[in-house]
Amino acid sequence: MGCFVVPMAEAIVVSIVKKVVKKKKENTASVGAEDVTFLDGESKELNQTKIDWEQKLSWLNQLLWGGVFLLAIEHIWHGEVVLWPPFLTAMNNPSEIPIMLHEMATIGTSMAVFVTLVWVVMVYVAENKLKQTLHKKCERN
């Protein structure tokens, strides 16, 4: 009925966090630009073995917003969502509201948790792959 609302709420939070991280990164880059030049080789390599948080959050953001958008289309198709207030058709019938809330709490939360877990695995695999690639490059040199 309105299960996609929970991942949508998570997507909004992730979008805000991503903006904050981006601003912090820009501030750090402008303030500490001179310090970076003094980093030794080992420290530079350590920085390169990790994917930055902006990129990681961007993946989660795209997963969540993409899923939410396509699920919203499915709900519109099935007549569960309309483009005018109150948007969720279950809101028009008081007897359907508890069912809708239950669905949001069970299916919606499961969706958000599952997508986040997949993202955690994705980040872990990507970082390990990056580390392996850098190790191979170091061994060749």
Added chain:
Amino acid sequence: MYFIITALAAILTTIGWRSISEDKFQLSTLCLIYWGATLMWLVDHVVAYLTEGGAFLEISMDATLLGITVVVCGFIVWMLIAVVKNLWGVPRKN
């Protein structure tokens, strides 16, 4: 059926993205859009199957049309994102 169609679109897009070394068409965004929906529908189908029972997959003409519509909509959104990012990227490079 819409779950199968979206999952197939996600797999095919991922194969396409992996075969191109550079992400110049931002295919990773399209992959993530399709994978996000596939994962959410997987949870929806599993929970519905466990709680209500019945068929795991809905195979009908209506579900097939919905699957095609959803994939086309995802493609349009990706094209819009790619166009907007490219338009934004050109003046920044200069």
